[in-house]
Each structure stands twice: as C-alpha cells, then as structure tokens.
Amino acid sequence: MENVKLGIIKEGKVPVDRRVPLTPAQAKEVEENFKNVKVVCQSSDIRCFEDDEYRQNGITLSYSIDDCDVLMGVKEVPIDSLIPNKTYFFFSHTIKEQHYNRKLLQAILQKNIRLIDYETLTDSSGTRIVAFGRYAGIVGAYNGIWAYGKRYNLFDLRRAHACFDLEDLKTEYAKVSLPPIKIVLTGGGRVSKGAMEVLNGMGIRKVTPEEFLKNDFDTAVYCQLDTWDYNKPKDDGEFIRNDFYTNPQNYEGDFLKYTKVADLLIAGAYWDPRAPVLFRREDIMEPDFKIRVIADVTCDIEGSIPSTKRPCTIAEPIYDYNPQDDKVGAPLISEGNITVMAVDNLPCELPRNASEDFGRELVDNVLPHLFGDDTEAVIKRATIAENGALTERYSYLQNYVDDKTTAGTP
Structure with a gap:
C-alpha cells in the first residue's frame, strides 16, 4: 500500500470532548507497525493527553491536517471543519436517521467524503469491534x-x-x-x-x-x-x-x-x-x-x-x-x-482510560484492515458514504438525506 498520512483531529464539537482515538503511545505503535503510515496530531488544548505527550512519543504536531489522507476523531466533526475528499473516522450518529445530524450527512456527501463510522465497524458475525x-x-x-x-x-x-x-x-x-x-x-x-x-x-x-x-x-x-x-x-x-x-x-x-x-x-x-x-x-x-x-x-x-x-x-x-x-x-x-x-457522553468523564481501551481495539481490530487488503470487508461494511454517495449497505438513509422522513432504523 502507498504511503498514508493519518491525522488525529482536534475535537470541535461543543460541549468539549477530551477523548482521543489513539493515545500517544498507540500513535507511536501505529508508525512502528505500519511502516507506510505517518501519524500527524493536530495541536489541541482540550485533549486528555497533552501535545507534549504526543511529541515525546515522536509524533508530529501540526495546526493543519489538510495534507492528511485519513482523519480520525471521536465525536461528530462540525460541518464547517470538514475537509473535502478525505476519509474520516468518527461517531456520526446518523445510522438511526437522527434528525439533528441530517445536515452533517448531507455535507459529507456534498464534500465527497468517505465516512467510516466506528459504530458500524463489526466482525463477520456482526459484533462491534471498537466501542466506548x-x-x-x-x-x-x-x-x-x-x-x-x-x-x-x-x-x-x-x-x-x-x-x-x-x-x-x-x-x-x-x-x-x-x-x-x-x-x-x-x-x-x-x-x-x-x-x-x-x-x-x-x-x-x-x-x-x-x-x-x-x-x-x-x-x-x-x-x-x-x-x-x-x-x-x-x-x-x-x-x-x-x-x-x-x-x-x-x-x-x-x-x-x-x-x-x-x-x-x-x-x-x-x-x-x-x-x-x-x-x-x-x-x-x-x-x-x-x-x-x-x-x-x-x-x-x-x-x-x-x-x-x-x-x-x-x-x-x-x-x-x-x-x-x-x-x-x-x-x-x-x-x-x-x-x-x-x-x-459518559466516557468523557474518564477520558484517559476510555481512550486507551478504545485505541487498543482500533489498533488491533481495525487498522490492519484499513492499511491492509480488507479481505474480511471490515472497512467496507462500515463505510457509510463514498464518492459522493451512500454505499449500498446504507442506501436506506437516502430518504433521510433527502429530508423525506423523520425517523427510521437500519
């Protein structure tokens, strides 16, 4: 696989969420285990792990993550912060057609973003493989x-x-x-x-x-x-x-x-x-x-x-x-x-522990598929949007995106 830049984004949702998808030690582990992956951490003053903790683990700090290929956060990314044509991982809270995030999913499609939702990452039996x-x-x-x-x-x-x-x-x-x-x-x-x-x-x-x-x-x-x-x-x-x-x-x-x-x-x-x-x-x-x-x-x-x-x-x-x-x-x-x-947002009350457990599952259960061949379709099953459209698995969300329904279930 070609070289990839993985960006850890600064959380932008209010109220503030102090969790991270990868701890400093886990970010270092990613670079060591996946030689083609470079991790960049967007500078933040709200994380439970400080910028210096990432820096001490050899992770590059930057105010801009525009040049990253894959962007990982925790909560929904504010619409005006979404960068077009990127792959995003976060909890989108859209798969139950939550009315308050309709505009978010609309923007993701308009900006040609590939959205992979943590909630939809499962093994072949349908069991979730990352969670808080x-x-x-x-x-x-x-x-x-x-x-x-x-x-x-x-x-x-x-x-x-x-x-x-x-x-x-x-x-x-x-x-x-x-x-x-x-x-x-x-x-x-x-x-x-x-x-x-x-x-x-x-x-x-x-x-x-x-x-x-x-x-x-x-x-x-x-x-x-x-x-x-x-x-x-x-x-x-x-x-x-x-x-x-x-x-x-x-x-x-x-x-x-x-x-x-x-x-x-x-x-x-x-x-x-x-x-x-x-x-x-x-x-x-x-x-x-x-x-x-x-x-x-x-x-x-x-x-x-x-x-x-x-x-x-x-x-x-x-x-x-x-x-x-x-x-x-x-x-x-x-x-x-x-x-x-x-x-x-209960896990935010113990953000360091919650982030450590979550990041461990992410490194062990998801990244090998993301940076590998995904022969088990772990990433494919969890991809909600790609190339400006909903994927087949999540096509039931089309009326929700079109604002033709107010409630539903996957």
Whole structure:
C-alpha cells in the first residue's frame, strides 16, 4: 500500500470532548507497525493527553491536517471543519436517521467524503469491534449511585470527572453506604458489564431476577436483565433471541414487574425503536411504581424510558422528571419526581482510560484492515458514504438525506 498520512483531529464539537482515538503511545505503535503510515496530531488544548505527550512519543504536531489522507476523531466533526475528499473516522450518529445530524450527512456527501463510522465497524458475525461501551457503563453506574446518594443525603462522592482515572475513582467506592435497596440493570453487553464492575466493586450483591422479584434482603442488591427477562412474544410463544433482534415489533414489554420492587434503574441495553418500551408515563403515575432514580446510560431521548426527555451534561448530570405534567426541571426538589441521570457522553468523564481501551481495539481490530487488503470487508461494511454517495449497505438513509422522513432504523 502507498504511503498514508493519518491525522488525529482536534475535537470541535461543543460541549468539549477530551477523548482521543489513539493515545500517544498507540500513535507511536501505529508508525512502528505500519511502516507506510505517518501519524500527524493536530495541536489541541482540550485533549486528555497533552501535545507534549504526543511529541515525546515522536509524533508530529501540526495546526493543519489538510495534507492528511485519513482523519480520525471521536465525536461528530462540525460541518464547517470538514475537509473535502478525505476519509474520516468518527461517531456520526446518523445510522438511526437522527434528525439533528441530517445536515452533517448531507455535507459529507456534498464534500465527497468517505465516512467510516466506528459504530458500524463489526466482525463477520456482526459484533462491534471498537466501542466506548465499557466506560459508559462504568461511569453511568457510578453516576447512578452518586445520584441516589444525593437524592437521599446518604453520602458524598467525588464526581467521576474529578478523578484522575479509574483507579482513583475506585477509591470512592468505600464511601458508599446504601440501605437495603434493589437496583435493576438492563443489558448484557459492554455497557452492562462495565456497570457490574462498579456495583461489584462497591460490594453490592448480585441476585437472580427471580430472587430480585420474590425476596427481601437486608443489604443492597442488584439484578442484571437480558432481553428475555423483560420482553415476551405477543403470541405467548417461546422467546427466540435472534428473532427478537430481527423482529422486535412482534414482542411486548414485561418490565413492569420490576418497577414494583426496584428503587434504582440503570438502563444499559441497546434499544431498537421497533421494540417495546420499558414503561410509559402512565405507568410511572401508578401507586405501585417504586423506582425514583434512573441512570439512563443509553440516553435515548423519547425512547424506551419516558422520563429521558433531554440529555444531561457532565456539569449538570441530573434533572427531575415530573410525570404529572410530563416535564423536566431542577433536580431534587420533590419526592414525587423521578431523578434522571442521562449524560450522553459518559466516557468523557474518564477520558484517559476510555481512550486507551478504545485505541487498543482500533489498533488491533481495525487498522490492519484499513492499511491492509480488507479481505474480511471490515472497512467496507462500515463505510457509510463514498464518492459522493451512500454505499449500498446504507442506501436506506437516502430518504433521510433527502429530508423525506423523520425517523427510521437500519
């Protein structure tokens, strides 16, 4: 393969994102392992790794990356910063036809940009090969416990973003002293596994869904739910996992039994808009609805959880949801409200750790295909746009690009 310049871009989205796709040590590793690749780092004063850390690893620093062939960032690139005729890697948040990024995808096509979205990088079985999910789960669960402590004046933890790294965060766990509450965690992937790291680290006992529903405990406990624990076929038939993911519209929700016994919900499961919601606004207003704190790690606005009306920020991580008027407001003002944590960039609170894990997966699982022959079609499957048009795999986005639809799913 011919020589390639790989540029690490300065993040331009607001609010600021301090993560990087490649750490300084990983950027050096790329140059050592791929002799035809030169890494250039765009100078930035917002990264969790400083310019000098890249420079000390022998990486070229530059204010301009116009001469780079491949540009890697994390969040969406502002439209006016997009450089025509380049290959870009970032999370575009377009594959679910997110209305707020329609203009971004339009600009990518107009500028003849080849867009490869991290979210669509998969192996041959469809499993994602790069993600920040673990750290979303870690910070999401920590923030959920933090919010519960705030709501009931139980303990005072440092915010995750105030900790230097994960090891520093773990020193806060000993401060957690919970009454015998029940915590329900949804999901079986990276997010939920990250959340379980925190709950286990805090000494919160894991129980089965059946025990969670039927038993009382004298200490705080949690249960982790997979999709079959809270969804069931509409025809009362057998739950078939692959069928659920292919045809979620043929299933109905069965989560309400957990809302009657749980105090805190940590939502970490991917949600397809065709699938059942966890519960509805009218369910919250029922007297037996017990949950009063929700950590919505997925942060699907107006999605499976009706109280997630808008995203929170790292600076202001919680708000209160009033089911009576279906509105949100200042947090911790009424016992009748639901306290919601719905930060949409949770890994940013531990940016060094999150970047290290993400970059490791990028170097090991993606770059060999990018700078090699891509015989397994890893890059091809993840390419959303190329040569001024949508690729065949993502042609379903054409009406979205043309502004002829407002919602949809891949």
